[in-house]
Amino acid sequence: MSEVLTQLGKILEERKSAASDTSYVASLHAKGLNKILEKVGEEAVETIIAAKDAKLSGDTSDLIYETADLWFHSLVMLSHLGEPPQAVLNELARRFDMSGLVEKESRNKS
Numbered sequence: 001m002s003e004v005l006t007q008l009g010k011i012l013e014e015r016k017s018a019a020s021d022t023s024y025v026a027s028l029h030a031k032g033l034n035k036i037l038e039k040v041g042e043e044a045v046e047t048i049i050a051a052k053d054a055k056l057s058g059d060t061s062d063l064i065y066e067t068a069d070l071w072f073h074s075l076v077m078l079s080h081l082g083e084p085p086q087a088v089l090n091e092l093a094r095r096f097d098m099s100g101l102v103e104k105e106s107r108n109k110s
């Protein structure tokens with residue numbers, strides 16, 4: 001699975017220096033962080049709506065499509081700020097041995 005993210009990360013890095021008229025990713029970088037964040041917010045809302053619809057209909061195809069859009073735009077956001085997908089994978093890997101409830105408790109104590 002992470003091969004896809006690795007490959008996409010490379011493409012996103014290349015697109016930082018591509019021309020806006022030939023690349024959607026380059027056009028987002030040219031418009032700046034606020035436009036990228038607007039897209040992340042939009043895709044998050046569309047994902048939530050698709051999840052509610054999937055619950056009612058039992059059809060998850062729109063949910064998968066919208067989640068892919070959300071992940072993609074989140075990766076563009078990270079790339080814009082100089083972080084590769086691997087940074088998020090590393091953070092998730094770091095959490096493998098940690099229960100979410102234990103982690104929350106340790107934050108509340110500090």
Ligand SMILES: N=c1c2ncn([C@@H]3O[C@H](COP(=O)(O)OP(=O)(O)OP(=O)(O)O)[C@@H](O)[C@H]3O)c2ncn1[C@@H]1O[C@H](COP(=O)(O)O)[C@@H](O)[C@H]1O
Nearest residue numbers: 008011012015022023024025026027039042068069072073
């Ligand atoms: N995975 C994606 C991907 N997912 C979604 N999108 C684009 O994200 C946009 C989704 O936004 P919307 O549905 O809101 O479409 P829109 O109305 O055109 O958007 P706005 O005008 O509102 O900004 C569409 O244009 C999709 O084509 C993607 N564009 C690119 N990629 C990957 O990024 C690579 C580089 O793309 P380019 O930079 O275009 O070469 C591609 O080869 C793909 O691997």
